[in-house]
Amino acid sequence: MPTNTSESCKQVGGICGHAGLKPATDWRDRFSTEAASRGDAVMQRMHAILAQPGNEGVCSLGPGAPSADFFPFFAAEYTVPSAGFPDDAPARCTTQLHIGMKDVSEGVSNYDLSSALQYGVGTGSKQLLGFVKEHVKIFHNPPYLDWDCILTTGNTSAMDTVMRIFGQKGVTMVIENHTYPTCFETGLPLGYSFFPAKMDNEGLLPDELDRDLSSWDEEARGMKRPTMLYTIPTGQNPSGATPSADRRRQVYAVAQKHDLYILEDDPYYVFQFEQEAGPPGAAPPTTQQYARSLIPSYLSMDTDGRVFRMDSFAKTISPGARVGWVTAARQVVERVMRVHEVSTQHPSGISQIALYRLLHDEWGHDGWTRWMLHICEGYKKRRDVMVGACEASLPRDVVSWNAPAAGFFMWLTIDWHKHPQAGTMSTHEIEQVIYDAAIRHQVLVVPGSWFLVDQGKSGMDTVFFRMTFAAPATNAIPNAVKALGDAIREVFKMG
Amino acid sequence: MPTNTSESCKQVGGICGHAGLKPATDWRDRFSTEAASRGDAVMQRMHAILAQPGNEGVCSLGPGAPSADFFPFFAAEYTVPSAGFPDDAPARCTTQLHIGMKDVSEGVSNYDLSSALQYGVGTGSKQLLGFVKEHVKIFHNPPYLDWDCILTTGNTSAMDTVMRIFGQKGVTMVIENHTYPTCFETGLPLGYSFFPAKMDNEGLLPDELDRDLSSWDEEARGMKRPTMLYTIPTGQNPSGATPSADRRRQVYAVAQKHDLYILEDDPYYVFQFEQEAGPPGAAPPTTQQYARSLIPSYLSMDTDGRVFRMDSFAKTISPGARVGWVTAARQVVERVMRVHEVSTQHPSGISQIALYRLLHDEWGHDGWTRWMLHICEGYKKRRDVMVGACEASLPRDVVSWNAPAAGFFMWLTIDWHKHPQAGTMSTHEIEQVIYDAAIRHQVLVVPGSWFLVDQGKSGMDTVFFRMTFAAPATNAIPNAVKALGDAIREVFKMG
Incomplete structure (x- = not known):
C-alpha cells in the first residue's frame, strides 16, 4: 500500500x-x-505519564495491574x-x-x-x-x-x-x-x-x-x-x-x-x-x-x-x-x-x-x-440456492422477490390483497397467520413488522418477510423455502 | 458441592x-x-421461539448469523x-x-x-x-x-x-x-x-x-x-x-x-x-x-x-x-x-x-x-517485600503505613505538618511536590487526591499516596520504594 x-x-x-x-x-x-x-x-x-519522553526509566508503582x-x-x-x-x-x-x-x-x-x-x-x-x-x-x-x-x-x-x-x-x-x-x-x-x-x-x-x-x-x-x-x-x-x-x-x-x-x-x-x-x-x-x-x-x-x-x-x-x-x-x-x-x-x-x-x-x-472473496463466493452460492428454491417453491401469484445483490437476506413481498379475507383482516393479522403457518410447516421466517419502529401498530400497507441464506445449511434451504411456500398456499387457500 | x-x-x-x-x-x-x-x-x-418445545424441527431462516x-x-x-x-x-x-x-x-x-x-x-x-x-x-x-x-x-x-x-x-x-x-x-x-x-x-x-x-x-x-x-x-x-x-x-x-x-x-x-x-x-x-x-x-x-x-x-x-x-x-x-x-x-x-x-x-x-491460593501466596510475598522496603527506606518521621491484609495496594500517610512550608503551602501543593520529586527520582506513585470525587479541590486535611505491589517485578520493588524515600527526604529537607 x-x-x-x-x-x-x-x-x-x-x-x-x-x-x-x-x-x-x-x-x-x-x-x-x-x-x-x-x-x-x-x-x-x-x-500517559509513563509514556512521556524522559520517563522511560520510571518504575511504576501506579496502575494496579496484575x-x-x-x-x-x-x-x-x-x-x-x-x-x-x-x-x-x-x-x-x-x-x-x-x-x-x-x-x-x-x-x-x-x-x-x-x-x-x-x-x-x-x-x-x-x-x-x-x-x-x-x-x-x-x-x-x-x-x-x-x-x-x-x-x-x-x-x-x-x-x-x-x-x-x-x-x-x-x-x-x-x-x-x-x-x-x-x-x-x-x-x-x-x-x-x-x-x-x-x-x-x-x-x-x-x-x-x-x-x-x-x-x-x-x-x-x-x-x-x-x-x-x-x-x-x-x-x-x-x-x-x-x-x-x-x-x-x-x-x-x-x-x-x-x-x-x-x-x-x-x-x-x-x-x-x-x-x-x-x-x-x-x-x-x-x-x-x-x-x-x-x-x-x-x-x-x-x-x-x-x-x-x-x-x-x-x-x-x-x-x-x-x-x-x-x-x-x-x-x-x-x-x-x-x-x-x-x-x-x-x-x-x-x-x-x-x-x-x-x-x-x-x-x-x-x-x-x-x-x-472466498466467503463472499460461499454466500453467493447460498443466495443462488435460495433464489432457485423461491423460483421452484413459492407461489408467484402472491409472493415476489428480488435476488439481493449483497448481504445475508432475501426480502419477500406478499400480495396480501389476494388473501381470501383481505377485506376484513388487517395486514398485521395476515402477516401473523402466515408466520404461524410457516412455524407449523417447520420454518421460521421473520415478519416485516418486526423491523418497524412501531412494530406496525399504526397500520401497514405492505406485508413482508425476511429470510436469511447465511445461517442455514445450504442443503436445508430448498426444503425450508418449500415449507414456506406450502404455508402461504394454505393461508391463501391456493390449490 | x-x-x-x-x-x-x-x-x-x-x-x-x-x-x-x-x-x-x-x-x-x-x-x-x-x-x-x-x-x-x-x-x-x-x-426463544426456536427453543420452544415442539419447535425442535423448525428450520431457521431467522437470525442472520454467519x-x-x-x-x-x-x-x-x-x-x-x-x-x-x-x-x-x-x-x-x-x-x-x-x-x-x-x-x-x-x-x-x-x-x-x-x-x-x-x-x-x-x-x-x-x-x-x-x-x-x-x-x-x-x-x-x-x-x-x-x-x-x-x-x-x-x-x-x-x-x-x-x-x-x-x-x-x-x-x-x-x-x-x-x-x-x-x-x-x-x-x-x-x-x-x-x-x-x-x-x-x-x-x-x-x-x-x-x-x-x-x-x-x-x-x-x-x-x-x-x-x-x-x-x-x-x-x-x-x-x-x-x-x-x-x-x-x-x-x-x-x-x-x-x-x-x-x-x-x-x-x-x-x-x-x-x-x-x-x-x-x-x-x-x-x-x-x-x-x-x-x-x-x-x-x-x-x-x-x-x-x-x-x-x-x-x-x-x-x-x-x-x-x-x-x-x-x-x-x-x-x-x-x-x-x-x-x-x-x-x-x-x-x-x-x-x-x-x-x-x-x-x-x-x-x-x-x-x-x-497459589497467586494469593505470590502477591503476599510481594506485599511482604514492599512492607520490608518501606521499613528499610521510608522516613518514619514523615510516612506511616499498615501492611494491607488483602489486595494489591499499600497506602502511605504523609505527615504533611512536618513539611518546612506547611504553614504556607496547601496539602494539595505538598502532595504535588512529593509526586513530582518521586517522578524525578524515577518512581510513579499515585496521589491520594486522584481518588477523591472532587480531586481534593475543596481542600484536604490529609496527604496520601497509593503504591501497588502487584504490577512491578518483585526485585524492582526495593529500589522503587527507596527512590520514593529519597524523594520524600528531599522534599522535607531531611538530612
Whole structure:
C-alpha cells in the first residue's frame, strides 16, 4: 500500500494520502451532556505519564495491574488457513499460529500473549488498530484530514456508544423504513425519536427525503427536525437493498443540505455478489483491485467528516470474537474512547491477538482479501440456492422477490390483497397467520413488522418477510423455502 | 458441592440450598426510565421461539448469523497448568487444552469452538455461567431466594451498566472517602452525586454513616438522600482496608435501615493474606474449606437481595480476557441482560471458551482454588517485600503505613505538618511536590487526591499516596520504594 512519511502527514489517521483536504466539521455542540462531560480517566492519565519522553526509566508503582507471572495461559495456538490457502478450499492448507508470552522480546511478532492477557487501552491494541487503519485507508480513503479509527466490541456496542454520545433528549434520527431493530431498541430508551424514510429496491429515496426534511413541521410530525441518519448501505437489513454509488452520492448530498450526521452500519460491505469475476483460473485481484470493485461507502465520499462508520469482524471472521471498529472524525473517536475507558475498556485481548496474528502476521491485506472473496463466493452460492428454491417453491401469484445483490437476506413481498379475507383482516393479522403457518410447516421466517419502529401498530400497507441464506445449511434451504411456500398456499387457500 | 434437585429448587439461582428464604426486595421503582423501558430484543425473541418445545424441527431462516463454515479458526490450543500442577510451581506441570470445532457432537466437552465463535446470548454462555453460579453458591451462598448471575465484559462494564439501570437524575451514592476513580468518572456524567463517607483502617464507619444518613438535610448537603452505596470490601482501592465480618454486618445493617442498594465491587476477594495456612506440607484446603476461611462478602449476608456484587477474572486469570460476572436479584440481572442485548451482547466467546475449558474441564473448583491460593501466596510475598522496603527506606518521621491484609495496594500517610512550608503551602501543593520529586527520582506513585470525587479541590486535611505491589517485578520493588524515600527526604529537607 502507498505510504507517505512526510512530517505533515503524521496526524492524518496515522496514514497519509490526500492533498487539499479540510478537517471535519465540528460536531461537539451536538454531544450529550453525558458525553461532553467525560474527562480523562485517572488510570489512563498514569499510562500517559509513563509514556512521556524522559520517563522511560520510571518504575511504576501506579496502575494496579496484575502481574503477568500469574496468567495461567502460557501459550496459545490456532489452526487457520495458511497465507497460501487455495481460494476454493482454504481448509485444505492450514498452519498453526503459535503465540507465546514473550514473542515481542523474542522478535517473533510485535504483539504477544503477555500483552494480550493484560489490561489494554481504550482504543484497542495499537497493533490491531494499526492494521485496521491500513484497511480503512485502502478500502475507503476518507476524503478529509482528521479521521481516526478505534476498536469496539462490535457494531452493537458501537451503536450504543454513538447514541449515548449524540443522545440529547429529543434527537430525531432518520432510519430506513424497515431497519435493524437494535437501532431503535437502543435509541428509544435513550430518548431518541425515529423517522422512517421511504425506500425502493435500492434503499433510501433521496428526493423524498429532501422533500420531507425541507418541509419538516415539528408539531405536525410530533418530533424535532432530524439531525441524524442511520443507514445500512450494503445488503440492507432486512430488505437486502444495496444503493448504487450514484444513489449514495445523492443521499450524502441530502445529508449535507440538511446537516445530518450519518451512522453507516456496514457489516455486509464485502459481501457484494455482483463484482465482475475474472476469467476462470485468473489470478485473484489484489487488495487495491478488490477495494475498487466494491460500491463506494459513504465514508469514502465523506468530505465533511459527517460519517460514523461501523465495521465488524463478525461476518468475515467470527461474531463471537466481539471485535469491530469505527471510523469517524477524531473529535468523535476521542469521545468513544472516553466511553470505553469507563465501560468495555477494550475488546478482549484474546480475541484481538488471534485476529492480529491471523490478519497481519499470517495473511496480510492480500490474504485477507482472498479470504473475503472466498466467503463472499460461499454466500453467493447460498443466495443462488435460495433464489432457485423461491423460483421452484413459492407461489408467484402472491409472493415476489428480488435476488439481493449483497448481504445475508432475501426480502419477500406478499400480495396480501389476494388473501381470501383481505377485506376484513388487517395486514398485521395476515402477516401473523402466515408466520404461524410457516412455524407449523417447520420454518421460521421473520415478519416485516418486526423491523418497524412501531412494530406496525399504526397500520401497514405492505406485508413482508425476511429470510436469511447465511445461517442455514445450504442443503436445508430448498426444503425450508418449500415449507414456506406450502404455508402461504394454505393461508391463501391456493390449490 | 451439595446439590438438591427437588422441583421447588429449580428457580433458585439455578442451584438450591437454603430453606425458609424470602425473595429479594422489589427494586423496580428505582430503575431509570432508560432501563425500565427496554423490551425484549427481536433477535432474542427468535432464539426463544426456536427453543420452544415442539419447535425442535423448525428450520431457521431467522437470525442472520454467519455460517460456521466460514470461521477461519479451525482449532485452538492453550498451554496451561494441568489439573495436577504443583502448588508452588504450576508452570512446571502443564497440559495442552485442545479445542475443536465439533467437540460437543464428538463428546469431548459441552462447549466447542463452533459455538464460541458464533453469536451468543446476553447472559454469556450457559456453560461458563453455570460454572460461575456454582462458584457463587460455594463462596457466597446468597441467603435469599431469587438470586441470579450474568457474565459481563468485566467490572468496569458492569459498573457502567448498573449505573445506567439505577441512574435517575439526582441519585446520590455513598462512596468510601477515597475510592476507585472509575466509580465517579462513570457516575458524574450520568448525573449521580457522590457522598464520600469517612473511613478508618478497616474501611467504612457504620456509626458515622448512620449518623450522617439519619440527619440528612438535602438542602444543606446539596444532594438528595443517598439511595446507593458503592464499596470495595477487600483490599479497598486505594486504601487497602479490609473490613472484618463484624464491621460488614454493621454496614449492611445501616444499608438496611436507610434502604441503600449496595454495589459490592470485589476484584481482590481471593487475595486475603491472613487466612491461616496449614502446617508445611499439609494438604491444600478443599474449595469449601477455602471459601469458609475468607471474610464473608456482603452478598453472603444479603437477606434482602440489595447487593449487586461484581466479580472478575481480571485479577485471578487475565484482565485482557474482559470477562467478569455479576450476582444480584433476578429482576436486576434481567435488566442487565437487556442492556447487554443492545450493547456488548456478551463477553468474547474466545475468552469464554478458554476460561471454561481451563476452569471447568481441566481444573474444576478444587483446581481453581489451588490456583487462587497459589497467586494469593505470590502477591503476599510481594506485599511482604514492599512492607520490608518501606521499613528499610521510608522516613518514619514523615510516612506511616499498615501492611494491607488483602489486595494489591499499600497506602502511605504523609505527615504533611512536618513539611518546612506547611504553614504556607496547601496539602494539595505538598502532595504535588512529593509526586513530582518521586517522578524525578524515577518512581510513579499515585496521589491520594486522584481518588477523591472532587480531586481534593475543596481542600484536604490529609496527604496520601497509593503504591501497588502487584504490577512491578518483585526485585524492582526495593529500589522503587527507596527512590520514593529519597524523594520524600528531599522534599522535607531531611538530612
